[in-house]
Amino acid sequence: MRAGIVYNPVKMDRDALAPQIESAQPLDWSEPFWIETDADDAGEAAVRAALDAGIDLLIVAGGDGTVRIAADAATGAHVPLAIIPAGTGNLLARNLGIDVTSLRNAVRTAFEGADREVDLGELEIEAPDGTRSKHAFAVMVGFGLDAEMIDKTDEGLKKKVGWLAYVDAAGRVISSLDTVRVHVRLDGGRTVRSTVNTMVIGNCGTVTNGIILLPDAAIDDGMLDIALVRPRGIRGWAQLAGYVARNNMLVTKLLRRRGHLGRQRSGPALGYGQAKETHARLEEPRAVQVDGDVVGEAVALRAVVREDALVVRVPREHARDAGPAI
Template sequence: MKRAAMVVNPIKIKDMRLLHREVEQVMRRHGWAAPVWHETTIEDPGFGQTQQAISDQVDLVVALGGDGTVRNVSTTLLGSGIPLAILPAGTGNLLARNLGLPIRNRKVALRAALAGRDRAIDTLFVEIDTTGDGVADESAICTVMTGCGLDAEIMASTSERLKARAGWLAYPIAGLRHINARRTPMRIALDDNDFEDERPLTTVLVGNCGRLTGGVRLMPDAEPDDGVLDVLELSAERASWAPLITQVLSASTRTTSQVRHRTAESIRIECEEPTRVEIDGEVHEHALAVRISIKPKSLVVRVPRSSKPS
C-alpha cells in the first residue's frame, strides 16, 4: 500500500485535528495508507522533515504551507526521485498556480495529487556573494522566481499581518511605499558572455515560471520545464511607472527603454552597492553579486491529469 509524508507548516493551519481527519479520509478512499506527519519549526522549516520522509522511503511528499515551505521541501527532494505534491496554504502559492494545481480547496488538491501524474520541472540554483570577493557565501534553490532590487524591497516590507489581512493584494500595497525607489547600477552577463555595460535598473527578475497572483503574466513565455531561465529587466523612475505597468500587465515581451525580456541558461548580476535579493519570497541581504543557473527537470512534481496554469 502506498504511503505519503505530510510536511506541514502549522502556522498556516487553524485546526490541526481537522486537517488530520480530512487528509487521512481522502487517503483511505484512494487506497493509500495513513500518512506520516511532520510539522515544520522555526529552527527547521522543512529540510529535516523532508529528509526523514526520504529515509522512510515514502511514495509521495506533500508540502502544506506557503511558497517558503514548498521551496524548502523541494530543495531536499532534488535527486531523490520522490514526487512532490503541494497543498497551497500561503499568500502567493506561485508554484501551485503556475502548475495548474487546485488553489482554494484542500481536499480537491489532495485528490488531484493522489490521482495525478508526475511532471519533471526545472529549478534555479542561486548563489549570492555578499563580500565582493567573487566567492558565493550563500546559496539556495528557487522554484519560481528570484528578484534583485525593488522586487526584494517589496518582499522585505510586506508584513505577515498585511498578508493575512489583504491576501495577495499585500504585495502591490507594499509596493506603493517604494514608488520613489532609486535605480541601482547593475552589470549583467548571460551564459558565458562578458559583462554588458553597467546600467541603472529598478529590478532584475529571473524566473523559472512567469505567472504571479491576480492572473498577471509577468514572463509570458516562461515554462517551468523549458530548460531556460527567463530574465526581465525593469528600469523606471516615478514619472515613467504608468507605461511600464501597462506593458507588464499586457503580457507583452516587447523590448523598450524600460523593459527587456531575455532567456539564458545562466546569468550573473553585479551590483554597485549591497542590494536585497528575494528567492521565492525569502529575502537575502547585502548582495554584491548573484549567479543563477538552470537545473533542468531536477524536481518531480505531482500535477492533475489535466492541468493548466491558474
C-alpha cells in the same frame, strides 16, 4: 505505498487536512507519515525526516518557503512532490495549475493527479563581505521592487488581508526605490551594462494574484527568464504598467498559449532575456529575495537552471502544460 505529509502548523490545521487525506488516499496505501515543520529551520528537518521514512509521495502543506525547501530536498530523493497551497502567494502551485482556493481539490490532485517533470533554479549570491551562499528556487529570485516590497510587508497586515498587504508595501517602496548600475552576462555572452531598479530571474512567470510578469517563461523549458526593470519618470512607469497589463489580458494569454504570439519584445522601460546561466554584478549591494523570502544583501548573483530536476504532482490537464494556468 505511503505518503509523507509535511505541514506548517501556522499555515495549515492538521484537523482540517487529515479528513481530506483520509478520503482521497487509496485504500491499499499505508497510514501516512505526519510531521510538522519547525520555525527554526523553515521545515528542512521535517522534510528530511519524511524522506528518511521511505515514503513514496511527499505532500507539503505550507507557504512558498516550505515548498521551496521541499522541492530542493525531493530532487535528490527522486520522490514526487505534491503541494497543498497554504500560504499567501502560493506561487509554484499557481504556475502548475493547482487549485489554491480549495483544500479538497488540492488533496485530490496529490493522489489522483499526474506526474510532471519541471526545472529548478539555483542561485548563488555574494554578500558585501565576500561570503557566498546557495539557494534553490522554483519560481523567481531578484532584487529591487519585489525584494524591497517583501521586506517591507507588514506580517500582521498580511495575516489579515493576504496578498493585499503586498500592495500596501509596494506603494511605500516605489517612491523611494533607488536605481543601481548592474553588469549582466547571459550564457557566457557579452556583458551588458544597465541602470535598473529591479532585476528578476524566473523559472516560471506568474506572481502574486496570478499576475504574469515573465510571459515567455515555462517551468520545463530548460531556461531561466530575465527581466530588467528600468522605468524613467512617470512615462517609464506608464510604459511598464502597459507591458504588464497587455500580458495579463485574457486574449493575450489565449493567443500565447496557442502559439500565435512571438517572444516578448524588450522596450525602454523593461528588458527581457533568457539563458541557462546568468551572472550579474551590482555596483551597490541590494536585498535579494528567493521565492518570496529575503535572504540577505548581495553585490553579485549567479543563477543556473537544473533541467527536469523535480517531479511534481499536478492536475491531469496540466501534465503537459506549456505555461501558467489562465
